[in-house]
Amino acid sequence: WMKSHAAILSWSPDSGYSLFFQALSMKRILLLCALVTSAVCGAAERNVIFFITDDESPTLGCYGDTCAVTPHIDALAA
Structure with a gap:
């Protein structure tokens, strides 16, 4: 089990795992x-709400960014 688990954690495009797996x-x-x-x-x-985003940076008002206007996310973070 540990060997297969470690293989999943160390995935690379050449490792043979498809997007399906x-x-x-x-x-x-x-x-x-x-x-x-x-x-x-x-x-x-x-x-419980899971937000899954890609390439997220700390450009949210709840993180202190003064340029980003994100009132709904800020309300969820409060």
Whole structure:
């Protein structure tokens, strides 16, 4: 198990893993997170939102950027 797990973490385009297997691995990780969260929270209802972005930089108002106007993200971060 550790050998295959390490291979996933050290993925490169030449390693032979296709985009399908990368997506499958990500789905498994998200499913595991959801199961752990539901087990920990028990009967308490929680709303969880995952934001997945690419090439995000700290150009958000909640990070202190004075040029970026991001009131909705700032409200979520508060």
